[in-house]
Amino acid sequence: MKKSVIILLLGVMAGVASCSFTPKSDSDPDRNKLLIDLISFVLEKAHFDARKIDDSFSKEVFEDYIEALDPQKRYFYDSDIVEFKKYENLIDDQIRDKDLTFFNLTYDRLSMRVNEVKALYGDLLKKPFDFNEEETIDTDYEKLSYVSSKREMRKRWYKRLKFSTLSTYYDKLEEQKQDKENKVKSEDKTDAELEEEAREVTKTSIKEYFDFTDDLDAKDWFSVYINSIVESFDPHTFYFAPKDKDRFDISMSGKLEGIGARLQKKNENIKIVEVISGGPAWRGEEVEVGDIILKVKQEDEEEPVSIVGMRLDDAVSLIKGPKGTKVILTLRRVDGSIENVEITRDVVELEETYAKSSLIDRGGSKFGLVNLPKFYFNMDDYNQRNAALDVEKEIERLKEKNIDGLVIDLRNNGGGSLKTVVEIAGLFIKKGPVVQVKAKESKPQVLKDTDASITWDGPLVIMVNELSASASEILAAAMQDYRRAIVIGSKQTYGKGTVQNIMDLNRWLRSSDVGDLGALKITTQKFYRVNGGSTQLEGVKSDVVVPDRYSYIDIGEKDQDNPLPWDKIAPANYDLWSNLMDYKAIVEKSKQRMAENSQLQLIEENAKWVADRRNILKFPMKFSTYKNEIEQNENKIEYFEKIDEYKSNLKFSSLPYEISLIEKDSVLGEKRKRWHENLVKDVYIEEAVNVLRDIQLVHHNSTSGIINK
The missing domain is CATH 3.90.226.10 (2-enoyl-CoA Hydratase; Chain A, domain 1)
Structure with a gap:
């Protein structure tokens, strides 16, 4: 197998070398154009089952990308989507022409809409919520329509904030009830006081979320765009931005610290996709594949931080920590129940693997x-x-x-x-x-x-x-x-x-004026049984x-x-x-x-x-x-x-x-x-x-x- 992989990679390298992937400057537009040109070429030449980049492909990338930008439909208006749809069948042409018009439009519009929401949520959290009203929230975001007005956007965010506050309010009532049952000395607070505390927790969580998103720049969002393109080939083909590539290298080295679980982001959720044998999560037997992490609380902090919608590496940085310290995860279980789990961080014991x-x-x-x-x-x-x-x-x-x-x-x-x-x-x-x-x-x-x-x-x-x-x-x-x-x-x-190989995109550059381009994990082979299937x-x-x-x-x-x-x-x-x-x-x-x-x-x-x-x-x-x-x-x-x-x-x-x-x-x-x-x-x-x-x-x-x- 190694021989065939080497021949394949050499063929791709030769093909890339014969093309003109020479950076012109260190500006982001030139870097992004070079990146999309190089990745599309490598996909075409090296992917096991390379797709034809045509209008059908363009439409699929369009849908995946818009969903990745706003999976819960809490930023864009239907008018934004109508404007974006002009490019629905043009992404394939823009890839060939190294045209970034569509990306620039969506990035600028998302930045504007996020800022509008940031100015909105504080006002919505000023007044107490009435939890006696007959009201529901629909989380079937795929079928949810985009809002058509600021009034509808305000109403959508009102429901989200109210539901988040309701969850915390319930938890606080239960904690107070348990304290009384266990005869723990604590201040007896009224329902109104607990509701106010719950609103403050929601406000803090939302603020921290936007603090994280403020750290994202055009390069981060361009990686989202690139991955909408490459993941249309198959779910295991993935672009690693430079810092993601560094993290991947560390995980492959065998040194695993933290809770001992592999996480994956899907839409706005952080999901546990593997529990590492020998790790603290595995030893505690309280975490399982399919659990979604909603909040993270450090042992020395009063309130947890919501990681819904947070960038994966930011969520990981909250979950990881020094050996011996504790982290409390709020999980949505596979069965839909919500539960808090305390894990003592440690180094994964390789013997148990x-x-x-x-x-x-x-x-x-x-x-x-x-x-x-x-x-x-x-x-x-x-x-x-x-x-x-x-x-x-x-x-x-x-x-x-x-x-x-x-x-x-x-x-x-x-x-x-x-x-x-x-x-x-x-x-x-x-x-x-x-x-x-x-x-x-x-x-x-x-x-x-x-x-x-x-x-x-x-x-x-x-x-x-x-x-x-x-x-x-x-x-x-x-x-x-x-x-x-x-x-x-x-x-x-x-x-x-399927089999994947990691290709360092920098090895094919004639100079390094644009800096590190990251790497592409690409599907290059397929397994077949001895019976042929x-x-x-x-x-x-x-x-x-x-x-x-x-x-x-x-x-x-x-x-x-x-x-x-x-x-x-x-x-x-x-x-x-x-x-x-x-x-x-x-x-x-x-x-x-x-x-x-x-x-x-x-x-x-x-x-x-x-x-x-x-x-x-x-x-x-x-x-x-x-x-x-x-x-x-x-x-x-x-x-x-x-x-x-x-x-x-x-x-x-x-x-x-x-x-x-x-x-x-x-x-x-x-x-x-x-x-x-x-x-x-x-x-x-x-x-x-x-x-x-x-x-x-x-x-x-x-x-x-x-x-x-």
């Missing part, structure tokens, strides 16, 4: 579990440590305990090193292809396992969920295509079947589908904007696993068990409730109705807490080598104790073990003369 194993005892039968959070490797020395070597070691150790079956847990594994995937697949099959990789306009490259020996030839289950992506999907797909393992998990995995969009469909929290919500590649399509190529030449399983019989047994499992029924009920909650976009602003809805939600959440009370009849224990480590390391002991306690509650692991048992009962497992490593 590595493979680990556990011995499972089920009524005297022994099974093995290997948990793999990511496909890692040592960047300085691959052979020093990597996921494949570690997984192999864990399997060998489990084999010493005479296990009857093996579970590989890839849930929440977002991917990593492709080389380790191929090597791990080779632990379970003879020589053969594992994945096909195709670059633009080139023949597919088949990546193979070349070692005929096998580490584990017994019953195998691969566990996945909606957050298993990229490299995880390759391993699951290969084991499924070879009929080597049963895949258990969500209806399908994430569906990211792509893992893109469709992911890997589980053989045994189990319900989970994300079953009915949008979370995968198919739910992103502009994903590349699914397609297929010719299959690779491979032989099915010699000891074929009766998939139909095994899956049918599992379905029967799940239909009778009250725990899975409760999880299914919870998943449907979560989906219903997320579809609610209108909220009451009458206090009694608002309070009643919160209490109803809290009662329902309390009802679903029974999910965490479940315990299986499985017993989990560390292997001898780890027990000796635990004797010297009490912290490791606590971590493994917590992990095992969680595994006992994990109904999915329980079903995986049941499936392993079925494989034994339905089939006679022969070694077929295989020589183990």
